[in-house]
Amino acid sequence: MINLLIVILTCCSFLCLFRIARGPSASDRAVAIDILGIMIVAFGAFMSIKTGKEFYLTTALVWALLNFIGVLALAKFLEGKGFDD
Amino acid sequence: MRETIGYLFMFIGVVFDAIGCIGLIRLPDLYNRLQASLKCVAMGTSFILLGTMIIAGFSPVGAKAFLCLLFVLIISPTTEHALARASYIAGVKMWEKSTVDRLKEDNVARERIRVE
Amino acid sequence: MKRLVLALLSFIVWILLIWPFTAYGIDWQGIIIGIFSSIIVGILFGDAFTDSPHRFFEIRRYLWLIYFIFVFVWSFLEASFDFAYRVLHPSLPIKPGIIKVKTKLKKRAGIAMLANSIGFAPGAVTVEVVGDTLYIHMACLKYQDTDEATAYVVRRFERILERIFE
Known part of the structure; x- marks a missing residue:
């Protein structure tokens, strides 16, 4: 059961990667990166249930915070590019 | 019994993640993609973490899943707002069938953003 | 303290x-x-x-916060099902636009919380906040007028948030 769910979620991640590769502007890529980061938290929860270890969820927690800070930095960068135009 | 309910929640979560990623491909412009996908994916991930909490019960795994759920619910609207504002200021165009754009009509506000 | x-x-x-x-x-x-x-x-x-x-030590605010969490989760579920319907529909029934709403909240923490909650309301995301005016992008536009849109989107969060933060 849980292997099937992991396979479906991996296919969804490939859809996200498609948007990262093709997105017309930089903002589209930032959005796709944000969404991929939230889905990786779900992967952490799956691995934690599959193996019974808790450190996968610790990794997911740290990943969520780092993703948050990274996306905020990307947003600041995009805004700063607007000042120069 | 508890595992069955947990796996049911996880299945609903994965379905919502899939819908969010399909929306990321199908929708026409950035703002619609941002809302649709981020809402669906945040809800899917919340349901997966809720299923993890139900399966694990009162254990370290359950407590950390609760903390993850809290963080996902806090950070996803914040990043949504930050990305929408940044893309508007960076000049990403809206879809051509959009109806109104009050932010463009109130030009004063936009000038104030640029000065800050 | x-x-x-x-x-x-x-x-x-x-x-x-x-x-x-x-x-x-x-x-x-x-x-x-x-x-x-x-x-x-x-x-x-x-x-x-x-x-x-x-x-932080007034119990009343925590009770309103619990009620706010229920309202928030309900609007979150509503938004997700709404978007699931719109994405899976073959002809994509969306009608986007940026509209303007007003709020009565004064505290900065309250306005930030309101902007975040609107991020999870059905089909809305806050694009810009200037003073007491919020510019929100909606995917399915029902009302273009400021007052009607305020009554539709903002009111249900605002009447609870002004009891928590003000």
Whole structure:
């Protein structure tokens, strides 16, 4: 059961990667990166249930915070590019 | 019994993640993609973490899943707002069938953003 | 006072993070380290935390917060099902646009919380906040007028948030 769910979620991640590769502007890529980061938290929860270890969820927690800070930095960068135009 | 309910929640979560990623491909412009996908994916991930909490019960795994759920619910609207504002200021165009754009009509506000 | 509130909050997060209540008894070592580190965090970063710490000790606000969580989760579910319908429909029934709404909240924390909650309302995201005016992008536009849109989107969060934060 849980292997099937992991396979479906991996296919969804490939859809996200498609948007990262093709997105017309930089903002589209930032959005796709944000969404991929939230889905990786779900992967952490799956691995934690599959193996019974808790450190996968610790990794997911740290990943969520780092993703948050990274996306905020990307947003600041995009805004700063607007000042120069 | 508890595992069955947990796996049911996880299945609903994965379905919502899939819908969010399909929306990321199908929708026409950035703002619609941002809302649709981020809402669906945040809800899917919340349901997966809720299923993890139900399966694990009162254990370290359950407590950390609760903390993850809290963080996902806090950070996803914040990043949504930050990305929408940044893309508007960076000049990403809206879809051509959009109806109104009050932010463009109130030009004063936009000038104030640029000065800050 | 500020430092005490921040220390208490960081101690709760620490307890959830390490979860010391194992099957073999309570892990006192972790709890003592948590007390020391949250006191250090409170002393160092208490100044930048909040400007009215006495509000954290009023029980009434917590009851309204619990009610707000229910409203928030309900609007979150509504938004997700709405978008699932719109994405899976073959002809994509969306009608986007940026509209303007007004709010009555004064505190900055309240306005930030309102902007975040609108991020999870059905089909809306806050694009810009200028003073008491919020510019929101909606995917399915029902009302273009400011007053009607305010009554449709903002009111249900605002009447609870002004009891929590004001």
